[in-house]
Amino acid sequence: MAATKETRFAQAVAERDRELVKDGREAVGLSVGVPKRQANKPVQPKDELDNLMDQLDALDI
Numbered sequence: 364m365a366a367t368k369e370t371r372f373a374q375a376v377a378e379r380d381r382e383l384v385k386d387g388r389e390a391v392g393l394s395v396g397v398p399k400r401q402a403n404k405p406v407q408p409k410d411e412l413d414n415l416m417d418q419l420d421a422l423d424i
Contacts, residue, residue, distance in 0.1 A: 380390035409417075 383390050
């Protein structure tokens, strides 16, 4: 089963927290996140590349 974007993000947050704790620092959980790279970009319809990437994401490999 392919992981969802939310699941992958949660895994990344958990991994970051584990590494912070290993280094003697405090885990930050979701209080510190990754900002969207293109937050101010207007929403546009998906193109062929978007569709291809969605299909690749959907593969269970």
